[in-house]
Amino acid sequence: MAAVTLTNVVKRFGNFEVVHGANIDIADGEFVVFVGPSGCGKSTLLRMVAGLEDISGGDIAIGGKVVNDVEPADRGIAMVFQSYALYPHMTVEQNLSFGLRMNGNPRADTERRVKRAAEILRIDELMQRRPKQLSGGQRQRVAIGRAIVREPQVFLFDEPLSNLDAELRVQMRVEISRLHKELGVTMIYVTHDQTEAMTLADRIVVLKAGNVEQIGAPLDLYDDPANRFVAGFIGSPKMNFLSAKVVDTSNSAAIIELVNHGGARLSKPLRDAFPAIGAEIVLGVRPEHFFEAGEGDCDIPIKADVAEHLGSVSYVYANAGPEELIVEREASRQRAGGDHFTVSIKAERSLLFDKSGARIR
Amino acid sequence: MRTQNATAYRFLTPYLLIFAVFWIWPIISSFLISFQATRTVPWRFAPAFNWGRLIGDPAFYNALKNTLLILVIQVPVMIALAIVMAVLLNSPLLKARGLYRFAFFAPVVVGEVAYSAVFRLMFSLDFGIVNKLLNSIGLPKVDWFSNVTPAMALIMIAVTWRWAGYNAIIILAGLQSIPEDVYEAATLDRVSKVKQFFHITLPLLKPVIVFCAVLSIIGTMQLFTEPFLITERGGPGGGTETLGLLLYRQGFRSLNFGYASAVAYTMAGLAIAITLVQLWLMREPK
Incomplete structure (x- = not known):
């Protein structure tokens, strides 16, 4: 050895x-x-x-x-x-x-x-x-x-x-x-x-x-x-990336606005770096980290294009403006293509990246 | 027959007609002719006439001996040479590979008469470059055309020169189909290049080598051009007469079609028999 x-x-x-x-x-x-x-x-x-x-x-x-x-x-x-x-x-x-x-x-x-x-x-x-x-x-x-x-x-x-x-x-x-x-x-x-x-x-x-x-x-x-x-x-289906903009910063968080989701806002706690106000950033959310409406820190309405039912879980492919989102739901026959529904993002279950792709912590 | 098939066959008819008239019929006809005495008018059916003569004809045995001798010596030497050439052509160290590949293949496309004339010149007793080279290294001149052994050697050299490159190109294609990672696996197993050649390359080339050998056997059984043109109709004194030449002499000089047909069927039969033995010897183990 x-x-x-x-x-x-x-x-x-x-x-x-x-x-x-x-x-x-x-x-x-x-x-x-x-x-x-x-x-x-x-x-x-x-x-x-x-x-x-x-x-x-x-x-x-x-x-x-x-x-x-x-x-x-x-x-x-x-x-x-x-x-x-x-x-x-x-x-x-x-x-x-x-x-x-x-x-x-x-x-x-x-x-x-x-x-x-x-x-x-x-x-x-x-x-x-x-x-x-x-x-x-x-x-x-x-x-x-x-x-x-x-x-x-x-x-x-x-x-x-x-x-x-x-x-x-x-x-x-x-x-x-x-x-x-x-x-x-x-x-x-x-x-x-x-x-x-x-x-x-x-x-x-x-x-x-x-x-x-x-x-x-x-x-x-x-x-x-x-x-x-x-x-x-790493991760399958892959992480969703949502375009965002920094609209305000405090000494421990940045307020970001999801530009393709009707101005939905999220306060994201940060530890090391604070991007400038107005900076274009990207919010990463894994498919399984979308919660039911009201359970997270920021709700966004989406329209399902296609729903894949794998048995144990279902994946809903949704177009939200120019961004395609993949949302994991528990196995359910409820969701189908054409459905409108709202999902919620929790700040602690999302990641921030700057424009070059580097992580902002 | 479905309309679709009937249409296809109608398109094939011109070819099939020509094939039947110029291939199938001559094959059947010559077989029938071999059982007839063809030097009488009209020809008469005499089953033992040609085949009986064949069994006792010293000219046939001489031609058979010469053909088999060339087969046994020239074919293995040429195939071995072709393998060496193919391995060299396949070397990553070789520059201008395309040029060499063309050069090795070129003899096949040279006209038979031209190449035979050049060989006659090169091996000429007094003016040939080969004898000059032999002399220059202190060896005596060889009379390539007047003695049987040098004449046979000359035929073998000429045939080898003409066909070794052709076979090398076929073997090269086989070499290139062996995946590189098999050699990498062997390299990791500390197997030397020489052992890789004998234990991996050669066994994996076997089907291609058998193919080349079968082609060469069939070609040698029909050998005609070299003994006809280089050693002047199988000279000296029939010393290089092959079955192909005997067939020509009987069929087209003496117009003895019956006997020539018997010789032709013997050649074909021998080629098939030797090929079958070859295939059996080289068969894949189960």
């Missing part, structure tokens, strides 16, 4: 910089998820940890040892690829043992490791099959098994569930979580799916355009995002 430390890690392709000085400390045994939209540099970062991409600047250390110039095979890592990268012409057993056999590992030890991986992943009965005879979930298990037999210090997962259907994805997510508990090794997991990130991670690293936006425990990121991007990216 080993800690992984990224210090000012930079990656350039030619003159184009895709990762701009990433600093990430991953503790021994921790499960860290790199999450972000396509092209944010999360896979590149993972491949740099694996040694499959050169580092243009900074240092990567595994187990306290800088590995910038260490061959991938000598870094003590194992990687699970998005496409599984199984050897198509080999049986499951050969796939699992290939690396060990090629390196002259003693046969008894190879057999022991393969057997253990097969038991952990419950793939004993598939050992003589070839990848094309396996389902997507089984292939994914074999790919993970190939990583397990290496007995690595660090597991790297590159979007391993993105080729699976929704049901299987949930199942494999649980399996990977179980595997982490069972093996107790450091795991770095890359995904663009914030649900995977929220459910799997001890800590999440949110990336955007090659920058680390925020690092923290899933619920910390959810409750206390550092900026508008993180607030919007």
Whole structure:
């Protein structure tokens, strides 16, 4: 087992910089998820940890040892690829043992490791099959098994569930979580799916355009995002953003006016910063933080366009002026497209962002 | 038949007519001709005449031996060479890849007569550049056209020059279809490049290699141009005569259509048999 430390890690392709000085400390045994939209540099970062991409600047250390110039095979890592990268012409057993056999590992030890991986992943009965005879979930298990037999210090997962259907994805997510508990090794997991990130991670690293936006425990990121991007990216359905204007400030709060909601006003307590009167700001409210009329600090009338009933909850998509709002309600057949109703916002269940997207606390 | 299908077949009729007249009928006709004595007028049905002659004909065995010899030596060498060329063409270190790809493919588009003439010049006893090069490194001149072994070697060199690049391009397409992450997984498993080639690349290329081998076997069984043009009609003294040449000599020089048809069916039968054996040997394990 080993800690992984990224210090000012930079990656350039030619003159184009895709990762701009990433600093990430991953503790021994921790499960860290790199999450972000396509092209944010999360896979590149993972491949740099694996040694499959050169580092243009900074240092990567595994187990306290800088590995910038260490061959991938000598870094003590194992990687699970998005496409599984199984050897198509080999049986499951050969796939699992290939690396060990090629390196002259003693046969008894190879057999022991393969057997253990097969038991952990419950793939004993598939050992003589070839990848094309396996389902997507089984292939994914074999790919993970190939990583397990290496007995690595660090597991790297590159979007391993993105080729699976929704049901299987949930199942494999649980399996990977179980595997982490069972093996107790450091795991770095890359995904663009914030649900995977929220459910799997001890800590999440949110990336955007090659920058680390925020690092923290899933619920910390959810409750206390550092900026508008993180607030919007973490959480499903995503946070609502309402345009607002500061109309007054006192020594502990700002009075804001929701410009697209008929001048509805809200007093938002602030701790650190006080925006100038007249400043354009954005109020963030999660779908589940809209309350019944009169229960919050500021009521706004909306008209439902579409209502989605998921069983346990319903989501009402409403157009309020130029802003589309998503409101979560308890499961109810009451709301339907075309309904007019009023929701209420509580100051303490909303977040403020300035025009650049930075959080105002 | 539904109207839709009938309309489709009406559009296909011109092609099907031509196909029937110029493909299907000759195939059937030549099979029937192989059972006839065609050097008498009128032709008469004599099932054992041509096929019986084939079994005892030393010229047929000579041509068969030469063809198989070329097949057994030239095809594996060419395929191996094509694999090496494809791997080199696929190297990320290679600059001007498009140019090399064109250069390797170019021999196929060069006219057969032109290339044969150039080979005759290059391998000429007194004026050829090959003998000059041999001399310059202290080796004796080789009379490529008067001795059987050098003449056979010359045929194999020429065929290899002409077709290796073509096969390399096909194999290159196969190489490029192997996903990069399979190699990355092997690199993480500390598998050397050489072992990756033998344990990953070659097995995954197998279907493409089999395809090239089958094409080459069929091509070699029909080999005609090189022994006809380069070693002058299978010379010296029939030393490079192939089945294709024997067929030509019997069918179009001696106008012995019956015997030529029997030779043609033997060539086709052998090509099919060798291909089936090849496919069986290279079959995917269950």
